[in-house]
Amino acid sequence: MxxxxxxxxxxxxxxxxxxxxxxxxxxxxxxxxxxxxxxxxxxxxxxxxxxxxxxxxxxxxxxxxxxxxxxxxxxxxxxxxxxxxxxxxxxxxxxxxxxxxxxxxxxxxxxxxxxxxxxxxxxNIRTVDYGLVRFVDHEGEARTRAFVNMVSVGISGLVDAIVNDSGRPLGSTAAYVGASLEAISKWRNQPVTLRYDDGDAQELDLTLLCLGNGQYFGAGMHACPNAEVDSGQLEAVLLDGFRRRHIVGALGRCFKGKHIGYRGIESKTVSKVQIDPREGAEVLIDLDGEQPGKAPLSVEVVHAGLRLRIA
Structure with missing residues (x-):
């Protein structure tokens, strides 16, 4: 023993x-x-x-x-x-x-x-990465949180807020899809400035950005199908300027990881991300099913920072 x-x-x-x-x-x-x-x-x-x-x-x-x-x-x-x-x-x-x-x-x-x-x-014990997120909480205080799975920005934060307000448990696929459809019906894209690593800033009408160390969120959505926990990078999957019907189309494809390329959904590997709201937008974040705050936020990878044992 x-x-x-x-x-x-x-x-x-x-x-x-x-x-x-x-x-x-x-x-x-x-x-x-x-x-x-x-x-x-x-x-x-x-x-x-x-x-x-x-x-x-x-x-x-x-x-x-x-x-x-x-x-x-x-x-x-x-x-x-x-x-x-x-x-x-x-x-x-x-x-x-x-x-x-x-x-x-x-x-x-x-x-x-x-x-x-x-x-x-x-x-076996494996050495893996984790991510750090710096953001603003709902009281306006700067916060730093870690994640080993995924952080996302945009409509996913609204999904969390809907679930929290309703008192329903977020976790089952049916609960997440139901909250997602409600969020889609209310959604307005958010004007933000996005910067990957040390690249140029992009002005976007953000629908959703997923940053995956792990591959799944939302009780089975294969959001970042190419993410690896020990690569030193996150998979960034971006939905920019999506209309409501196209968000529904992406949602349906996401459970099988077939959404990359749909209506211009892009995937790339990054090690740092910065998002800043424009025009007073309130851009909510999702952190492993929790809605702890909003942008501005920065995300970075801590490479080989954690020993993990998982089935």
Missing amino acids: SKERIVAVVNPKASNGAGGKRWPKLEKALREHWPELEVRMTERQGHASTLTAEALERGADMVIAVGGDGTTNEVLGGFLDAEGRNRFPDACLGVVANGTGGDFQRMFGALAPLAQVQRLAAA
């Missing part, structure tokens, strides 16, 4: 409470591989970051995020300092996707949670 010190940070409210119901079986399976497993249950938004930091400060070798993509995002945050640097580069982030969407885990092969545990125990 392994002598590693392993801590599971569990979101019992994941998947609208279904994740908590699955947890006893998952815990039993995890303890077959790590009998001394320590368990910490989240109680509120942001709690997973606090629990992770505490576990790492006490010498944990691996912290396993057990929940949805938002839980994984919060656990990643517990590894980092205020500037986004990994304070615990020798420790490992483990993932058991026990939410509804499981978009980050999906790119490695969608598996039921119990099957993930078996694969996780045998998985």
Whole structure:
């Protein structure tokens, strides 16, 4: 048996409470591989970051995020300092996707949670990238957040806002598509200035920009089908100046990753991105299903900054 010190940070409210119901079986399976497993249950938004930091400060070798993509995002945050640097580069982030969407885990092969545990125990540790986003929160304060999966800007932020206002759980494909269609009916493209890396600034009527370290978001949308977690770059997928009917067409193609090239949708690899609103536009962001703020924002890659263990 392994002598590693392993801590599971569990979101019992994941998947609208279904994740908590699955947890006893998952815990039993995890303890077959790590009998001394320590368990910490989240109680509120942001709690997973606090629990992770505490576990790492006490010498944990691996912290396993057990929940949805938002839980994984919060656990990643517990590894980092205020500037986004990994304070615990020798420790490992483990993932058991026990939410509804499981978009980050999906790119490695969608598996039921119990099957993930078996694969996780045998998985090799890999060194991967993560992204840093600097933006403005809803109180007007500058914030820095990390992501291991994806950040997007534009209509996806409105989708999150619609879901948050309705009280519906965002995670299932049906919930995301329903909120997406509502957002499309209300959408107006946003005037922004976009700069990739050190290139020239572009003035756009932004519909959506996805920046993927991972490939999926929105409970199965294959938004960034060419993204790689260890390339040192993000895949940038841009929808510029789309009409509503064309957004619907892109949405339908996106679940199979067939949207690249449709109506001029472009994909490229980048390591830095800057977006600035024009004409007073409020440009919302989506960060692993959360809507934490708005542009102006900058995004950059931290190459080989995280040790990851995933099924």
